[in-house]
Amino acid sequence: MAETSTTPVAPGQVPAHVAIIMDGNGRWAKSRGLPRLEGHRRGVETVRTTTFAARDLGVKVLTLYAFSVENWKRPQDEVGGLMSLLEYYLKKELTTFVRDRVRFRTIGRTADLPANIQKLLQDTIEATKQFTDYTLVLALNYGARTEVVDAAHAYAAAVAAGRENLNDDSWSSFNRYLSTADLPDPDLVIRTSGETRISNFLLLQAAYAEFVFTPTLWPDFTKADLAAAIADYNRRERRFGLTSEQLKPAPAR
Ligand code: FPP
Numbered sequence: 001m002a003e004t005s006t007t008p009v010a011p012g013q014v015p016a017h018v019a020i021i022m023d024g025n026g027r028w029a030k031s032r033g034l035p036r037l038e039g040h041r042r043g044v045e046t047v048r049t050t051t052f053a054a055r056d057l058g059v060k061v062l063t064l065y066a067f068s069v070e071n072w073k074r075p076q077d078e079v080g081g082l083m084s085l086l087e088y089y090l091k092k093e094l095t096t097f098v099r100d101r102v103r104f105r106t107i108g109r110t111a112d113l114p115a116n117i118q119k120l121l122q123d124t125i126e127a128t129k130q131f132t133d134y135t136l137v138l139a140l141n142y143g144a145r146t147e148v149v150d151a152a153h154a155y156a157a158a159v160a161a162g163r164e165n166l167n168d169d170s171w172s173s174f175n176r177y178l179s180t181a182d183l184p185d186p187d188l189v190i191r192t193s194g195e196t197r198i199s200n201f202l203l204l205q206a207a208y209a210e211f212v213f214t215p216t217l218w219p220d221f222t223k224a225d226l227a228a229a230i231a232d233y234n235r236r237e238r239r240f241g242l243t244s245e246q247l248k249p250a251p252a253r
Contacts, residue, residue, distance in 0.1 A: 015187030024193030024217030042219035053223035069143035108142030
């Protein structure tokens with residue numbers, strides 16, 4: 001697909017939060033007779049281009065599913081390769097994020113990542129925390145069910161300490177304990193590579209999200225693909241449980 005978008009995206013209709021399940025690195029490599037890690041290497045380049053493509057298109061928060069809790073079960077050399085790529089990526093992007101005013105943060109159990117990666121993550125989060133216009137969230141050692149378990153533990157501890165009251169059974173009081181507490185829910189979730197699964201990604205936060213599945217493999221994903229997904233999103237009617245009629249403005253008297 002062409003690098004520049006021909007699909008117009010009307011300002012004001014851009015989803016504030018786009019979340020992407022980046023899939024297809026392995027197939028991209030296999031179809032070229034290359035090792036899987038080469039697909040991941042190209043995938044990192046797509047992470048870099050998509051970060052800035054999303055901002056150019058007016059997105060405010062971009063969340064990328066980079067490493068799931070299940071990914072540890074992959075062959076050890078692939079896991080090691082992914083960690084090395086993450087290290088390379090973070091070292092390279094720190095100055096870019098500061099220069100281009102990208103707030104960086106993570107979701108997931110990052111305390112289980114190698115110590116050198118944890119240090120790089122903390123440095124990058126710290127160096128970019130003052131930026132407010134655009135946020136890149138990397139989901140690392142992330143799984144939605146794990147996140148819910150962690151949130152339930154924290155919530156139970158808060159109840160025991162008298163900081164939460166079980167009579168308050170609102171979603172907003174529990175939502176505070178999710179790793180995404182300070183982020184808007186994703187409006188649009190994209191999955192590349194033709195798979196149509198959610199794979200334990202933002203299960204609660206995506207309750208009202210629109211989904212776009214594209215056959216494009218992640219290393220081939222371009223700004224044009226992102227713009228096309230946003231254009232698709234714009235053709236949907238988000239009803240949040242209401243009827244279509246309820247959403248229409250009342251006729252002028
Ligand atoms: C899925 O491809 C890809 C992942 C395991 C997650 C995404 C990882 C990257 C983009 C590279 C690392 C990212 C950073 C930020 C350092 P797959 O291997 O499942 O592909 P397949 O389904 O074709 O085998």
